[in-house]
Amino acid sequence: MRPVRTALAGALLGALTLAGCGQSTGTAETPATPATPAPATSAQAGGFPVTVQAGNGAVTIAKKPTKIISLSASHTETLFAIGAGPQVLAVDDQSNYPPEVPKSDLSGYKPNAEAIIAKQPDLVVVSNDIDGIVAALTKVGVPVLLEPAATKLDEAYDEVADLGAATGNAEKAGQVAADMKRQIDAIAAAAPKGKNLTYLHELDSTPYSVTSSTFLGQIYSLFGLTNIADKAPDPAGGYPKLSSEFVVKADPDLIFLADTKCCGQSKETLAKRPGWAGLSAIKNDQVIALDDDIASRWGPRVVDLVKVVGEAVGKASG
Numbered sequence: 001m002r003p004v005r006t007a008l009a010g011a012l013l014g015a016l017t018l019a020g021c022g023q024s025t026g027t028a029e030t031p032a033t034p035a036t037p038a039p040a041t042s043a044q045a046g047g048f049p050v051t052v053q054a055g056n057g058a059v060t061i062a063k064k065p066t067k068i069i070s071l072s073a074s075h076t077e078t079l080f081a082i083g084a085g086p087q088v089l090a091v092d093d094q095s096n097y098p099p100e101v102p103k104s105d106l107s108g109y110k111p112n113a114e115a116i117i118a119k120q121p122d123l124v125v126v127s128n129d130i131d132g133i134v135a136a137l138t139k140v141g142v143p144v145l146l147e148p149a150a151t152k153l154d155e156a157y158d159e160v161a162d163l164g165a166a167t168g169n170a171e172k173a174g175q176v177a178a179d180m181k182r183q184i185d186a187i188a189a190a191a192p193k194g195k196n197l198t199y200l201h202e203l204d205s206t207p208y209s210v211t212s213s214t215f216l217g218q219i220y221s222l223f224g225l226t227n228i229a230d231k232a233p234d235p236a237g238g239y240p241k242l243s244s245e246f247v248v249k250a251d252p253d254l255i256f257l258a259d260t261k262c263c264g265q266s267k268e269t270l271a272k273r274p275g276w277a278g279l280s281a282i283k284n285d286q287v288i289a290l291d292d293d294i295a296s297r298w299g300p301r302v303v304d305l306v307k308v309v310g311e312a313v314g315k316a317s318g
Contacts, residue, residue: 052166055146056134064168065123065143069116071108072127075147076101077299078160079125081176084167090119097293097301113137123166150298151215157181160300176300183303184222191310192317193224199254200228200247200281201295205263207242214238215298219306223313228252248275254316255281256288256309258295288312 051060067089070076076095079088090104106115108126113136116124124137124144137144145166150156157177164173199220201210209229210216217227217238228250232240259265267287271277281287290308294301 048168050165050168052145052162054162055148056129056138056144059143059145059166061123061143061166063122065121065166067119067121068123068125068167069106069119069121070095070125071106071111071116071133072125072147073097073108073293074149074297074299075125075127075159075163077297077301078163078176079167081300082160082164082167082169082173084163084169087167089121117142125163125166149215152218153181153184153215153302156215156298156302159298180300180303184306187303187306187310188222191223191313194253194313194317195224195226197224197253197313197316198226198228198250199256200242200250200252201256202259202265203239204259205265205269207247209240209242211235211238211240216295219302220309222306223309225254225313244274244276248279251280253280253284254286254288254312255279256290256295256312258290258292260289261292284316286312286316 048064049060049062051058053059064087066087068079068084068087069090070079070088071092073092073095076088076091077097079085080098080101085098085100088102090106091101092106092108093103094108095101095103106112108128109130111126111130111133113133116133116137117140121142124142126133126144126146127149129135129146134144134146145162147159147162150159157180160173160177160180161170164170164176200207201216201220203209209232210227211229211232212218212221212227213235217229220227228247229235229240229242231250232242232246234240255270257265257270266289267282267285270279270287271282276282288308290305294305
């Protein structure tokens with residue numbers, strides 16, 4: 001994602017540890033309909049105004065938005081997946097998928113209220129309330145939907161449903177969420193359970209990692225993998241900074257690299273680190289290069305991440 005992953009560790013780690021995504025029905029712990037998350041009743045009927053329970057409380061949207069600004073790469077992907085792409089006016093500078101997104105110089109990490117207001121949006125979607133951006137926009141009558149980083153899959157499904165409700169695309173959003181769940185469940189069920197396999201998920205070459213308590217950690221848990229970062233001396237809220245000595249001692253069977261695009265990491269670069277050339281994952285060719293973007297977002301493409309993990313587990317188990 002970011003050019004230097006230590007900078008990312010502050011931005012991404014902060015984003016991914018925000019608790020509680022928006023819920024249209026039920027709670028974050030127990031969504032009303034996990035298989036097909038259901039937003040507000042009025043939204044299911046396709047009528048406006050609609051009220052969506054988001055991270056910033058109940059947000060009422062008077063009419064179907066046609067000038068949406070997304071300041072979250074994950075939510076940008078979701079908006080286009082649920083058919084709201086034509087309604088999107090502008091996206092932040094980190095949103096790069098799908099290719100046709102109307103990219104701008106707006107920032108989700110340093111949001112500029114004046115620049116956003118100047119575009120006259122009728123809905124702004126964010127995943128962080130940085131510098132009081134939610135209040136600043138709400139004050140001038142711009143509806144803002146705060147949908148924090150998902151901490152579990154059910155929350156990811158729910159956020160898809162929330163965006164569908166807010167944009168008048170509830171039916172398509174329900175289909176997308178249900179398809180995500182169906183595919184993820186099927187991949188996990190079909191894959192061999194790697195109960196004896198250990199892994200490291202690397203966020204950057206420091207290396208920062210993730211524990212099983214995080215959204216990413218729970219993805220790996222679907223396959224029965226054991227996370228070496230769970231035994232880090234300082235769990236750091238789920239995103240520990242590991243020493244090279246710690247990794248060498250743990251000797252993971254699999255290493256998943258989420259710093260290939262940003263930082264050029266590979267099996268070859270890992271092998272040059274002190275003591276790492278002898279790691280089982282490197283010797284056995286079990287270093288898996290991930291797409292940095294897919295590995296750091298919680299929209300519909302999380303299915304692609306699950307597929308890669310499932311394939312890696314199958315190969316390692318075979």
